[in-house]
Amino acid sequence: MTVAGLSAFYHDSAACVAGNGGLLVAAQEERLDRVKGSAAFPGRALDACLQAAGITIMDVDEIAFYEKPFLKFERMLADHLRAFPFSYASFRRTMPAWLGERLVLPLVLRRNLGWERPVRFVTHHLAHAASAFLVSPFEEAAVLTVDGVGEWTTTAWGIGRGTSIEIREEIRYPDSLGLLYTAVTTWLGFEANRGEGKVMALGGFGRPVLLDRLRQVAGLRPDGSFRLDQSFFRFERGGVMWSPRFEREFGPPRVPGSDLGERYLDMAASLQALLEEAMLALARHVHERTGLRRLCMAGGVALNCAANGRILEETPFQEVFVQPAAGDAGAALGAAAVIRHCVHGLPREVVMRDAFLGPEYPVSRMRRALAARGLPTTEVPPEEMQRRVADRIASGAVVGWFQGRMEFGPRALGHRSILADPRNPAMKDILNARVKHREPFRPYGASVLAEETGAWFERDTESPFMLFAVRVRPEQRSRVPSALHVDGTCRHQTVTPESDPLYHGLIRQFHGLTGVPMVINTSFNDNNEPIVCTPEDAVACFLKNDLDVLALGPFLVEKGPPETASP
Amino acid sequence: MDLGPERPICKRCVLPHSPPDIVLDAEGVCSICRQEEARQSRSDDPPLLETDFVRLLQKHRGKGTHDCLVMCSGGKDSTAALYYMKRRYRMNPLAFMFDHGFEQQDAIDNVRRAADALGVDLLFYRTDAVRGLFRKMVVSGSRAVLCHPCSIWYMSLTFEMAARFDIPLIIAGWTKGQSARPGVMTRCACNVDAPEYRSMGEATKAFLKTLRDDPQYRDFPSSMEEAVARARKRHHATVLSPHWFLDQAAEDYVEVIRREVGWRPVAESYPAGSTNCSLNFLSVWNSLRHFGYTHYHVEMAKMVRQGLMTREEALRALEVNFGDETLARVLERLEPPAK
Numbered sequence: 001m002t003v004a005g006l007s008a009f010y011h012d013s014a015a016c017v018a019g020n021g022g023l024l025v026a027a028q029e030e031r032l033d034r035v036k037g038s039a040a041f042p043g044r045a046l047d048a049c050l051q052a053a054g055i056t057i058m059d060v061d062e063i064a065f066y067e068k069p070f071l072k073f074e075r076m077l078a079d080h081l082r083a084f085p086f087s088y089a090s091f092r093r094t095m096p097a098w099l100g101e102r103l104v105l106p107l108v109l110r111r112n113l114g115w116e117r118p119v120r121f122v123t124h125h126l127a128h129a130a131s132a133f134l135v136s137p138f139e140e141a142a143v144l145t146v147d148g149v150g151e152w153t154t155t156a157w158g159i160g161r162g163t164s165i166e167i168r169e170e171i172r173y174p175d176s177l178g179l180l181y182t183a184v185t186t187w188l189g190f191e192a193n194r195g196e197g198k199v200m201a202l203g204g205f206g207r208p209v210l211l212d213r214l215r216q217v218a219g220l221r222p223d224g225s226f227r228l229d230q231s232f233f234r235f236e237r238g239g240v241m242w243s244p245r246f247e248r249e250f251g252p253p254r255v256p257g258s259d260l261g262e263r264y265l266d267m268a269a270s271l272q273a274l275l276e277e278a279m280l281a282l283a284r285h286v287h288e289r290t291g292l293r294r295l296c297m298a299g300g301v302a303l304n305c306a307a308n309g310r311i312l313e314e315t316p317f318q319e320v321f322v323q324p325a326a327g328d329a330g331a332a333l334g335a336a337a338v339i340r341h342c343v344h345g346l347p348r349e350v351v352m353r354d355a356f357l358g359p360e361y362p363v364s365r366m367r368r369a370l371a372a373r374g375l376p377t378t379e380v381p382p383e384e385m386q387r388r389v390a391d392r393i394a395s396g397a398v399v400g401w402f403q404g405r406m407e408f409g410p411r412a413l414g415h416r417s418i419l420a421d422p423r424n425p426a427m428k429d430i431l432n433a434r435v436k437h438r439e440p441f442r443p444y445g446a447s448v449l450a451e452e453t454g455a456w457f458e459r460d461t462e463s464p465f466m467l468f469a470v471r472v473r474p475e476q477r478s479r480v481p482s483a484l485h486v487d488g489t490c491r492h493q494t495v496t497p498e499s500d501p502l503y504h505g506l507i508r509q510f511h512g513l514t515g516v517p518m519v520i521n522t523s524f525n526d527n528n529e530p531i532v533c534t535p536e537d538a539v540a541c542f543l544k545n546d547l548d549v550l551a552l553g554p555f556l557v558e559k560g561p562p563e564t565a566s567p
Numbered sequence: 568m569d570l571g572p573e574r575p576i577c578k579r580c581v582l583p584h585s586p587p588d589i590v591l592d593a594e595g596v597c598s599i600c601r602q603e604e605a606r607q608s609r610s611d612d613p614p615l616l617e618t619d620f621v622r623l624l625q626k627h628r629g630k631g632t633h634d635c636l637v638m639c640s641g642g643k644d645s646t647a648a649l650y651y652m653k654r655r656y657r658m659n660p661l662a663f664m665f666d667h668g669f670e671q672q673d674a675i676d677n678v679r680r681a682a683d684a685l686g687v688d689l690l691f692y693r694t695d696a697v698r699g700l701f702r703k704m705v706v707s708g709s710r711a712v713l714c715h716p717c718s719i720w721y722m723s724l725t726f727e728m729a730a731r732f733d734i735p736l737i738i739a740g741w742t743k744g745q746s747a748r749p750g751v752m753t754r755c756a757c758n759v760d761a762p763e764y765r766s767m768g769e770a771t772k773a774f775l776k777t778l779r780d781d782p783q784y785r786d787f788p789s790s791m792e793e794a795v796a797r798a799r800k801r802h803h804a805t806v807l808s809p810h811w812f813l814d815q816a817a818e819d820y821v822e823v824i825r826r827e828v829g830w831r832p833v834a835e836s837y838p839a840g841s842t843n844c845s846l847n848f849l850s851v852w853n854s855l856r857h858f859g860y861t862h863y864h865v866e867m868a869k870m871v872r873q874g875l876m877t878r879e880e881a882l883r884a885l886e887v888n889f890g891d892e893t894l895a896r897v898l899e900r901l902e903p904p905a906k
């Protein structure tokens with residue numbers, strides 16, 4: 001049985017095609033329509049997934065749709081929401097399903113796809129929970145979903161066993177850590193839904209001196225539940241998200257683009273500390289109630305690497321699986337998985353050991369993409385590719401690395417990546433100036449040889465999806481200045497020869513040359529564009545930005561002369 | 568074979584300097600490439616998705632004895648289209664091949680083998696009826712392109728067959744280089760109003776006008792538009808090509824049809840690797856002589872611009888691969904059969 005899962009109309013639309021025999025293809029619409037965070041109907045993503053799977057829409061038996069009450073209705077439903085009782089509620093008393101969407105979607109599917117077969121709706125938390133648990137390596141695990149910033153419903157946890165998932169408790173709007181985070185993000189002068197990641201990075205530069213006061217604002221309880229003191233916020237009205245009382249307590253908001261003074265840095269640090277504290281408390285609570293040793297996490301907050309790192313280190317959970325597309329995009333995968341496994345009882349066949357679920361492109365197309373822009377098409381065998389690219393990275397080059405199937409989720413993990421030398425203290429600034437155009441305080445992640453992780457990081461756990469910030473061993477820190485956050489942590493991706501032999505071999509070459517078993521890995525895109533998808537995207541990004549080398553499948557293209565001669 | 572003086576070729580595509588339609592600028596880039604450059608930065612046409620194609624197919628699936636009529640030439644593109652319709656989309660196609668007397672045996676064999684392998688019905692129609700028109704065109708020394716009236720004729724005939732068998736869908740093997748947007752579909756593949764066709768198109772129009780005094784061809788449609796409009800009066804059929812909707816290049820599907828339906832390239836055809844009829848040699852020679860390029864140059868230039876083909880591949884394919892003997896042989900067959 002083949003099911004197409006769709007997530008659409010909120011933020012980060014995506015499509016997924018899941019079928020028997022381990023068939024699993026998934027892609028975000030933004031990669032195809034080239035609109036960052038595209039919320040459009042994921043028609044192009046679905047088309048790409050079907051073509052990559054070698055089937056057509058006729059082979060799809062059911063379409064599963066991820067259903068989520070969304071922020072747009074905020075004002076209209078404000079009063080209704082106010083009446084919602086606080087605290088954990090049962091799954092059955094969940095918010096009324098938005099009938100509008102249920103009525104409209106079948107029409108959208110008929111119009112866009114000529115679809116006449118069943119359309120199934122999968123509720124929000126279930127889709128999120130399924131997106132993590134049903135592709136995790138665990139037969140049984142606790143599941144925690146914490147919604148992304150700026151979103152509506154907030155937190156749920158439950159238990160996954162075999163092919164079933166039971167949601168036990170949930171917290172709803174307006175008691176949302178996400179909304180609190182977004183409100184403060186906008187107070188700090190960053191854009192809602194975009195700036196949250198920046199605030200997380202900024203947190204490292206301040207001191208959490210406001211944590212006590214924020215705790216009270218959030219109404220954080222020892223079990224991780226919370227009840228926001230609404231007098232500090234004004235979510236229901238237009239304009240700013242905080243109230244005059246918030247300004248009396250914490251001062252005037254920062255003017256966007258102005259200096260990041262100490263007060264703001266401290267607020268960012270306090271906010272991040274609060275989030276981590278809440279996440280830790282939640283995780284401990286879930287552990288207490290389930291007694292399980294394994295945890296699966298999904299939802300936008302599960303992309304907060306610092307919080308994830310602490311859950312791994314400070315709670316009794318021994319193994320934590322975070323699905324790389326933890327946000328709305330991943331819910332497309334979750335919705336399809338719910339229908340296949342929970343509804344139809346089909347066995348779980350796929351463990352997501354890598355994020356390479358997207359389309360891939362034939363060598364012929366890469367050759368054409370290069371030739372079309374007048375670039376040379378010299379094919380290079382894998383060993384030579386690894387050797388030459390490692391060599392160029394070690395001599396300071398910035399490399400576009402495009403290989404195999406596209407990653408699913410927000411992180412580039414060695415298939416659509418920009419690579420650079422972490423030893424060079426100036427590399428962060430070089431990347432910022434030449435390609436990424438990001439704020440100087442945001443750290444870069446690194447890909448590290450799995451077998452070397454223990455020697456370099458304080459925790460030797462597998463982290464294939466770059467979703468945990470882990471402390472680098474103090475004695476090693478000075479050797480990788482550009483991969484290091486100000487707090488001494490690094491978002492790292494562990495690479496094994498099994499999951500990605502080509503990439504692993506490249507880092508091994510770099511290790512041999514430099515004694516450092518990691519390279520900076522950031523997504524292959526310009527700051528405000530989606531990550532590249534096709535060979536044409538990669539070539540265009542390579543030409544437009546100041547990248548020195550492009551490794552496009554078997555093709556190696558170098559801009560300008562090498563800095564040093566090859567050995 | 569005298570093809571006139573060498574012409575400089577655009578640095579980006581494969582079109583030569585051929586005023587007034589195509590002019591190379593100081594940088595050696597042709598006016599069509601420049602125009603395309605401006606167009607691409609302006610408009611953002613939504614792509615044609617395979618799901619769109621399937622949605623259109625679903626409307627007609629299973630209707631009548633055959634739900635689509637596939638125009639087959641024995642070439643790779645139309646053979647792949649037939650293969651897709653039967654295997655990928657599980658339609659019930661009627662394969663249709665038209666031979667004006669100049670089709671190569673290898674091409675006919677390709678269509679037969681594909682129809683056999685796929686288990687689809689094949690309608691093979693051979694006629695001498697247009698030979699006189701071709702002869703007239705050659706004798707007149709017109710700069711018109713032989714392929715234009717031929718495709719008008721072929722299209723009219725296809726619509727006629729669709730009407731006769733009450734088939735709602737006509738499937739062609741047109742590639743992305745031949746087509747552009749849905750609006751062009753109704754014009755049947757070639758946008759003859761495009762600037763690079765202007766002079767060729769005018770010559771064809773002028774030639775077709777002369778047919779009005781010819782008792783045998785008086786009714787011949789004066790343009791593709793007219794042919795389509797006439798056909799629509801009798802029967803409505805939608806014309807589509809699966810290649811417009813698929814993210815695949817020719818070399819990807821050539822492998823499939825070689826393996827699955829025993830497709831083989833014909834020994835001698837222009838451009839290299841194509842499966843065109845022998846009359847095509849004459850058409851190519853005529854266009855090269857008068858304009859320095861053919862409609863294959865236009866098509867491949869488009870594919871080069873879209874990144875579906877490299878410039879080098881296109882230039883190689885477009886090299887003249889036949890000589891005077893080939894032309895003489897075709898001219899001989901144009902003569903009226905001995906009475």
Ligand SMILES: [Zn+2]
Pocket residue numbers: 577578579580581582596597598599600601868
């Ligand atoms: Zn040109």
